[in-house]
Amino acid sequence: MSDGQKDPITRLVDRTVTTVKRTARGVHNGLLHYARMDRPPLASTPRDTVWQRDKVELWRYRSDARRGGPPLILVHSLVNRSYIFDLVPGNSVVEVLLARGVDVYLVEWGIPDAADAENGLETYSDYYLPEIVRVATELSGAESANVLGYCFGGVLALLYAAAHPDAPINTLIALATPVDSTKLPTQLRAGGGAFDPELVIDESGNVPGNVIGNAIRSLTPVAELSANVNLLANLWNDEYVAAHNAITMWGNDQIPFAGRAFRQTVRMMGQDNGFMTGRLELGGRSISLDDIRVPFLNVFGSKDHIVPADATRPLSGLLGSPDVTDLELNAGHVGLFIGRTAHRHGVPAMVDWIDQHS
Amino acid sequence: MAQPLWKKTYDAVEQQVAPPLQKAMGNPGVIDAISLGRAVQRRAMDDAATLIKRGLHAMNLPSGTDVRDVSNQIAGLERQLRLLNKRLDEFEAKLAALDDGGDGR
Structure with a gap:
């Protein structure tokens, strides 16, 4: 019997029962949340650490369904945690990739402290990444690897590919990677103008995680309050609460930015707008995006408020590669690869593109 | 199930408040003010640390x-x-x- 066919009293009883059930569930979830007993199981896909140097680790995800061919190396940003790629069971891009038979590696940069303050962009792009790509291709028995950089990880991947034109890269994929810093929000312009990076570098020689977190939060000043209000309205919904907790935890989990790399970024991106003007250097030598000749996929979100599409769209025209594809998704910064829509459409589109080029 | 009244009210207020607030936070003047505040805070903390250090050293104790x-x-x-x-x-x-x-x- 459909709801419309029920008599008014039965409908009222049904509605009351639903309300009572939801309220009870909401109170239960609310208490768990308040007591912080509802922490989600983050980054739980089984993996092995296959390489380690200093604080940097290379993880390879276990799978019985690897199809062979070039592996995929996920290169994360330097300012937040890499578990966004393997958030929670059921909402993990790593899971989706493994299900498609991809041989997945993830670069975990670690949490910088005073010992990492002198790490420059060349430490990541000229020292760690070449070794990581060599190890991954060797372990996978492949001749080359697909390299996917997300946000600032994309910047590192671009610098690596430009500085090493002969590197064993099969394809390069940039996700929400900023190249035109004049199109970034004022708070993230890495100091266009007279910004002094020393103002935000602390005694350890790094930029504290909370400085970066506050800059990102200031882009949408009421977003945190709205997220909590939405949580309150959806406390009865276990799935919603789990997703909220996972994303909120990650969103508040910024890590320090190595001081030297930060100063270089302020100069390269904030002051020189180096990707757009061609004034790029790594480890004291000039490099050019024109030297990137491998197939390239540029993925960006039309709703991204952190790295707006306009800041990343020009990238496709800056490379020397004759095989360049743009993939604009109706998503935000994280929604590019997190959530149901991304797992049904966005991520499969990326894997299809990789498959066509492997 | 329909949204509760309090949620509808919040959404209506948020739609009015969020865009101007967002715009204001991106204003270079606000960024400059935050930078200045940070510089002043750092200087004040350095001065306080120097004072505390002197006091602790006078008692032969290590400071932060x-x-x-x-x-x-x-x-x-x-x-x-x-x-x-x-x-x-x-x-x-x-x-x-x-x-x-x-x-x-």
Whole structure:
């Protein structure tokens, strides 16, 4: 019997029962949340650490369904945690990739402290990444690897590919990677103008995680309050609460930015707008995006408020590669690869593109 | 199920308040003010740390700055160790290349 066919009293009883059930569930979830007993199981896909140097680790995800061919190396940003790629069971891009038979590696940069303050962009792009790509291709028995950089990880991947034109890269994929810093929000312009990076570098020689977190939060000043209000309205919904907790935890989990790399970024991106003007250097030598000749996929979100599409769209025209594809998704910064829509459409589109080029 | 009234009210207020607030936070004047606030805060904390350090040193006790200095020195040592490791790797790679090229002679 459909709801419309029920008599008014039965409908009222049904509605009351639903309300009572939801309220009870909401109170239960609310208490768990308040007591912080509802922490989600983050980054739980089984993996092995296959390489380690200093604080940097290379993880390879276990799978019985690897199809062979070039592996995929996920290169994360330097300012937040890499578990966004393997958030929670059921909402993990790593899971989706493994299900498609991809041989997945993830670069975990670690949490910088005073010992990492002198790490420059060349430490990541000229020292760690070449070794990581060599190890991954060797372990996978492949001749080359697909390299996917997300946000600032994309910047590192671009610098690596430009500085090493002969590197064993099969394809390069940039996700929400900023190249035109004049199109970034004022708070993230890495100091266009007279910004002094020393103002935000602390005694350890790094930029504290909370400085970066506050800059990102200031882009949408009421977003945190709205997220909590939405949580309150959806406390009865276990799935919603789990997703909220996972994303909120990650969103508040910024890590320090190595001081030297930060100063270089302020100069390269904030002051020189180096990707757009061609004034790029790594480890004291000039490099050019024109030297990137491998197939390239540029993925960006039309709703991204952190790295707006306009800041990343020009990238496709800056490379020397004759095989360049743009993939604009109706998503935000994280929604590019997190959530149901991304797992049904966005991520499969990326894997299809990789498959066509492997 | 329909949204509760309080949620509808919040959404309506948020739609009015959020865009101007967002715009204001992106104003270069606000960014400058935050930078200035941070510089003043840092100076004030440095001054306070100097005073506390003097007091603790007068009692022959280590201060927070002393602990920080020691941890920065340890970090410096770790960096030197990394550099040595890197040099060692490069040296081993060169040796291996020489062995390969030397045909065992």
